[in-house]
Amino acid sequence: MIEKVIKLISEIRDDEALVTELNGNSDIVNETGMDSLQLINFILRIEDEFGIDFDFEEFDMAHLESIERFCRFIENKVDVA
Amino acid sequence: MNAMNSPARVGIAKFAYVVFLIVLYPFYYYVKKDFMRQVKKNLFYPSRFVSYSETRPVYYDVFAFFVNFPLFDKVYRVLPPLTGRVLQVGCGTGLMNRYLKKQGILPDMVNLDPNIHSLKYAMKWKRIDSFLQSGIEKVDLPDQSFDTILMARCFHHIRSTRKALSECSRLLKPGGKLIIFDPVLLDRKHEITEAYMANSTIDGFIWRYSEECLVRHVRKFTPPELPVTDIRAVRLPITTNYCFKYEHKDMIITLTKTEEV
Numbered sequence: 001m002i003e004k005v006i007k008l009i010s011e012i013r014d015d016e017a018l019v020t021e022l023n024g025n026s027d028i029v030n031e032t033g034m035d036s037l038q039l040i041n042f043i044l045r046i047e048d049e050f051g052i053d054f055d056f057e058e059f060d061m062a063h064l065e066s067i068e069r070f071c072r073f074i075e076n077k078v079d080v081a
Numbered sequence: 082m083n084a085m086n087s088p089a090r091v092g093i094a095k096f097a098y099v100v101f102l103i104v105l106y107p108f109y110y111y112v113k114k115d116f117m118r119q120v121k122k123n124l125f126y127p128s129r130f131v132s133y134s135e136t137r138p139v140y141y142d143v144f145a146f147f148v149n150f151p152l153f154d155k156v157y158r159v160l161p162p163l164t165g166r167v168l169q170v171g172c173g174t175g176l177m178n179r180y181l182k183k184q185g186i187l188p189d190m191v192n193l194d195p196n197i198h199s200l201k202y203a204m205k206w207k208r209i210d211s212f213l214q215s216g217i218e219k220v221d222l223p224d225q226s227f228d229t230i231l232m233a234r235c236f237h238h239i240r241s242t243r244k245a246l247s248e249c250s251r252l253l254k255p256g257g258k259l260i261i262f263d264p265v266l267l268d269r270k271h272e273i274t275e276a277y278m279a280n281s282t283i284d285g286f287i288w289r290y291s292e293e294c295l296v297r298h299v300r301k302f303t304p305p306e307l308p309v310t311d312i313r314a315v316r317l318p319i320t321t322n323y324c325f326k327y328e329h330k331d332m333i334i335t336l337t338k339t340e341e342v
Contacts, residue, residue, distance in 0.1 A: 028277055037277055037279055039124055040277075048243060056125040059123075061124065063120070
């Protein structure tokens, strides 16, 4: 899943180099280079890709502290769905 | 330019925008300043205006007064006739229902909205006489329940376009129509390459698109049995369309459910 998320980020940033530069420890907000609009649209792409819904009102930004942590969060959501 | 967009009417819309801007700027500045500070920490922070209007629908009505000035609910007159059993998605405070009532048009209509405060407000002011509290992503109604589904100025609020259009397809009878009436950015410099969602100060999470991007966005997510069959664009002479920073026009896109083979 980590690879899938990194690939998605590289597509949104339109930067193929990110596929090798990013890893599970990379901070999604501060190290991927995505601006706020790209971050929102990254979240939407994740929802669409994995068939899950995030509650924006309850969304904890700490989930974005690393790609690995965000993947765990997605996995939990997928399991519940 | 049609009669509706005479220079005088456009002039009134532009002048009204300037007046509103001057009068409302202190309020806007207060909300925007807080929003910019908070959104840096939390991408999903709803502005104070968005938070207040969630539970106090009268704020939405006031907002609609300003953005639709001077046409108010006459903006809905550009809609095609609503035939058969109708589902109105995102009825909000029932402004369109009020317009239809004034025109003496009383369609067999189910009013859908996820916000219970707006629905109760619309009931209180007798704009609607029944409702179903739900989003359009999953509606607890049988297949092929409707001849027409209308999304009047709510499409930009729907997060999952794919789920919404798929559910509309399920709910429509063969030959039924989905009408999307939504504002689009004028994008004179062709800066918008695809639809994107933003957290806005006044309207919360909304999709933003140009005319071409909205059509592409709809075509991307609609199921094959619900193709786009008509596209119209008008530019109503209202403040929101003739403001300085984000000029808009109004799109009316019709999708028609294919007849069963």
